[in-house]
Amino acid sequence: MTAPALFPGGGGADDQQQPPPPRRSRTGYLLLLPGTLWLLLFFMVPLVTLVSTSLYDPAGTLETGYQLTFAFGNYVDAIDDYATEFTRSLLYGGLATLFALLLGYPLAYAIAFRAGRWKYVMLLLVIAPFFTSFLIRTLSWKMLLADQGVIVEVLRFLHILGDDGRLLATAPAVVLGLTYNFLPFMVLPLYASLDKIDVRLIEAAGDLYASPPQAFRRVTLPLSMPGVVAGTLLTFIPAAGDYINVELLGTPQQTMIGNRIQSLFGAGSYPAAAALSVTLMLLILAMVMLYIRRAGTDELL
C-alpha cells in the first residue's frame, strides 16, 4: 500500500500535469460517461429533489402529501428558528478544524520528514481507526469520558476539573469527538503535500540565512498550503454538518444543525429539514469559496 493510494486526492497538485494533446475521437466522451452517469444519479437527482422539497408547502404531512408551492418562506423560518444551531455548528466545526490542524500538522510533518522507514507504519496507524466503525469509536469516547472514567478521575485529582466537574455531555466533549473523528482527514492531505516538498528547498533556505523557524515560515509552510487548505476543508465540512458526536457525547444544549435536520426529517417536516440542509450547504459553499480565494490556492477548485 503506497501513500498516494491511501489518499487519492493527494492535495490536488499532481493533477496540474500538462494536459494530453487533444484527440478527435469519441473515446474521451465514452470514458466520461460512467462519471457523468454517477454524478447525475447520485448528485444531481438528490440535489434537485432536496431543493424542490425545501420549497414544498410547509403545511404538508406524510398523510396529506406535499405540494410544490415555492414556499421560500421555509428558508426565512429555517434561519429564524435555528440561527443558534447554525452558529454553534460553525463554531464547533471551526474549533474541531483548528485543533485537528494543530495536532495534525506536527504529525504529518513527522511522518513526511522524520519517520524514515517507519513512514508507512505511521500512515497505517493514522488510518487504522477507520477499520472500526465511526459509531463504535464515538461510543468508546463516551466510556472514556464518563463521570466514573479514568480521565475525569485524574483531572479531578489534579483539580483541573472541579469535584463535580464532568466531561461527558459538555461542549468540550463534542468538540473533542469531532476533532478525533476527522483528524485523519486533516493528516492525510497534509502529509501528501509535505511529502512532496523537495528537502533541498529547505536546505537552500538554510543556506540563504534562514534560521529553522524562518525556513519553516517562509518555505515549508507556504509549500504545504495546498495540504492545509484541503485538510481544513475535508475536516470542517463534515464536522460542521455532523450530528453523531452531539448525540453521543453532548446534550440538547449542544445541539448542532445536523441534529435538527435529522430530527425534522424524522418528524416528517421534510420542507423545513430540506430548507435547513440547503442553507447549510450554501453557507459552507460560500465560506469555502471565500477561504480558497483568501488562501490563494485556486488550483484546488
Place this chain on the structure above:
Amino acid sequence: MSAGVDEQEQANPGVQRGPGNDLRLVSLSKQFGAFTAVNDLTLTVPAGSFFALLGPSGCGKTTTLRMVAGLEAPTAGDIFLGDQDVTRLRPYKRPVNTVFQNYALFPHLSVAENVAFGLKRRGRKKVDAEVARLLDLVELGDRGRRRPQELSGGQQQRVALARALINEPEVLLLDEPLGALDLKLRRQMQIELKRIQTEVGLTFVHVTHDQEEAMTMADTVAVMNAGVIEQMGPPGELYDNPATTFVANFLGQSNLVAGHVTRMRDDLVEVDVEGTTVLASRTRSHADGGAVWVGVRPEKVFLDSSGQTRDHGINVVRAGRICDVSYTGVSTQYLVRMPWGQELTVFEQNTGARELFRVGACVDLGWRAEHTFVLDAAQDAHAGVEYEDLGT
C-alpha cells in the same frame, strides 16, 4: 552587459569585496556508515580565486562542498574561513552561499523574491535596487516578476546564481551548476560564470565532473578520486604534468606505455620502452625508478611514414600500424597498433599540410622529451578512464 555593474568594478576587475578570507580545510573526513566519502582532506582555497573540485560521481566532491556549506557535519577535521573556525557553525550563520545542482529555486516565490530571500532573512528592508542590479548582472532584468518554473533551464541557473551572489558571500559554492544544461548552453554559461567571477571578485568553489568545464573556468583545479585529492594545480600544469594515472586519464586522454628506468641524468630520465630508449624530463617524472608508465598526450605525438629520420631530442617509437582513422573535422584521431600489441591514440590537426594516413599504413610515432611524463607503475593504467565520457 555593463548595465547595472558599477564603473569601479569594471575598471578594476578581480577586486575583492569581502574581507578576502582564504577557505581552509584541515584533515577533513566524512564517513557515511562504513563508506568513507572524504578522507583526510587538507586544502586551501585562496581568497578571490576560482577553484574547481573535479572528479567522477561518488568521489566525495559534493560531500566536501556540503560540509563547507554546513549542510553536512564532518566526521573529523576543521573548516576555517580566514581565522574563524566555522566547522560547527549552522548553515544559516555561515558567510557562504551555494548554487545547488537542481537550482532549488523556491517555486512559490517570484524570481525577484527568490533573489531577495537571503537579504530579507538578514533583516534588510530595502532590497529592490540590489535585486535589480543582480538580475541585470545575470541578464534577467525583465524576468523579476515571473515564477522560476516559467523560465528555461539556463535562466533558472542564472537566477540561482543571482540569489547566491546578492549576499556577497565570502565563498560561493557551485554544485555542478551546469549539469542540467545542454552542451551549447553549458559552454556559454561557463564563459558567463567566469566573467561574473572576475567582475565580483568572490571566491568560487566549483564542483564538477566535466574536466573541460573545470579547465576552462578555474584558476586552480583539484582532481578528486575516492575521497582524496589526487593532484591540485593550474589546469595547464595538471594536464601537461599529471602525477597519477588517474589524473592522466581523467583529465583528457593519455597513452600510457609500460617501461623501466635505465638511467637518471641531471635533467632527463631514460626509460626503456620495448627496446627503445625514451627520454623524459626530470620535472615530469613521478617515479623513483624501476618499472614505470611512460605517458604522452595524443595531440603531442607526431606521425611519420616509417623510416624517416628525426631530430635529436625527439622520442621515436617505430613500426606502428594504423588500425583506425576517425575524421572529426578539426582533427583526425588515429589508433596505432604497436609491435607489442598495444594500441596508442594520436590526434593530428587537419592543417591540410599533408594527406591523411590510411588504415594499414606503417608509421613511426615521435614526441618531444619535455612532453613525456613518467608515472609509478604500481598504479592502474586505466584508472579514471571509464569516467571520461561522462563529461561530454
